[in-house]
Amino acid sequence: MTRLAFMGAGNMAQAIIGGLLENGFDAADIWAADPVESQLAKLKSLGINTTTDNLDATAHADVIIISVKPDIVEPLAREIAPVAAGKLFISVAAGITSGSLSSWLENPSVVRCMPNTPSLVRKGMTGLFASSSVSSEQQQTANTILSAIGETLWFDEESSLDAVTAVSGSGPAYFFYIIEVMQLAAQAQGLSQKDSRQLVLQTALGAAEMAVQTSDSAGELRQKVTSPGGTTAAALAILKERGLETIFADAVSAARKRSEELSNI
Numbered sequence: 001m002t003r004l005a006f007m008g009a010g011n012m013a014q015a016i017i018g019g020l021l022e023n024g025f026d027a028a029d030i031w032a033a034d035p036v037e038s039q040l041a042k043l044k045s046l047g048i049n050t051t052t053d054n055l056d057a058t059a060h061a062d063v064i065i066i067s068v069k070p071d072i073v074e075p076l077a078r079e080i081a082p083v084a085a086g087k088l089f090i091s092v093a094a095g096i097t098s099g100s101l102s103s104w105l106e107n108p109s110v111v112r113c114m115p116n117t118p119s120l121v122r123k124g125m126t127g128l129f130a131s132s133s134v135s136s137e138q139q140q141t142a143n144t145i146l147s148a149i150g151e152t153l154w155f156d157e158e159s160s161l162d163a164v165t166a167v168s169g170s171g172p173a174y175f176f177y178i179i180e181v182m183q184l185a186a187q188a189q190g191l192s193q194k195d196s197r198q199l200v201l202q203t204a205l206g207a208a209e210m211a212v213q214t215s216d217s218a219g220e221l222r223q224k225v226t227s228p229g230g231t232t233a234a235a236l237a238i239l240k241e242r243g244l245e246t247i248f249a250d251a252v253s254a255a256r257k258r259s260e261e262l263s264n265i
């Protein structure tokens with residue numbers, strides 16, 4: 001039986017715990033540690049074991065999920081290092097390398113992952129990397145845990161997580177921005193704010209759902225709805241002419257570069 005302990009009971013921990021419970025994981029096998037009692041109250045009401053003592057929670061578990069803000073990871077890891085032997089550690093902290101975490105914990109079994117905000121509604125996309133000491137059974141355990149908040153994708157090279165950060169980690173904000181500017185464009189055409197919101201959100205949802213459900217590529221789907229000389233063609237011509245492809249390539253490249261810089265601090 002796998003027993004889990006979450007270090008930090010904030011947004012990400014609560015999202016993963018919620019998904020695990022929905023998937024039938026037993027609340028009695030989950031511990032959550034956080035310095036703030038009020039943060040633990042909701043989890044306690046769900047039957048989760050709660051404590052303000054990180055060492056106590058770690059000692060009870062086989063798998064520890066580090067879900068504190070990145071600047072807290074080092075002191076937390078050094079604090080729990082004395083009881084870390086033989087356990088698997090999964091970190092969701094952005095920018096903290098598996099090498100740093102392993103050395104602070106004095107334990108080599110580390111899975112580093114990069115989830116994204118839609119995890120909070122179980123529609124997340126998580127990129128994962130396992131250090132060489134992680135067994136295939138431990139990797140499967142990590143996969144089951146992160147699958148509770150959406151889809152997972154493993155990478156052989158830890159450096160790939162910088163590109164993952166630039167694409168799916170920061171990606172929700174790119175789509176939020178597109179939704180935002182499309183709503184403004186709709187309002188500029190005389191539609192109300194409420195109507196613009198509904199039209200744009202349902203269109204974004206429908207387009208994403210269609211792209212997921214079909215084997216057609218996004219390019220093929222676009223071509224299918226673009227009649228020569230039609231309305232869509234008129235709009236796409238402007239997007240192409242103004243360089244949307246280059247804008248996105250440069251934006252994602254800038255995010256990757258920033259992720260690399262933050263990991264090296």
Ligand SMILES: NC(=O)c1ccc[n+]([C@@H]2O[C@H](COP(=O)([O-])OP(=O)(O)OC[C@H]3O[C@@H](n4cnc5c(N)ncnc54)[C@H](OP(=O)(O)O)[C@@H]3O)[C@@H](O)[C@H]2O)c1
Nearest residue numbers: 008009010011012034067068069070092093094115116117
């Ligand atoms: N949220 C996302 O969508 C997202 C996406 C990708 C990656 N991440 C990563 O996930 C991690 C957690 O993010 P989050 O959004 O869940 O943050 P959060 O809501 O702030 O949760 C962190 C929790 O840890 C607690 N904490 C602080 N110091 C602690 C300590 N020494 N021991 C135990 N717990 C402690 C915090 O308490 P206080 O509030 O009192 O400080 C807070 O309740 C971050 O490293 C972030 O990079 C998050």
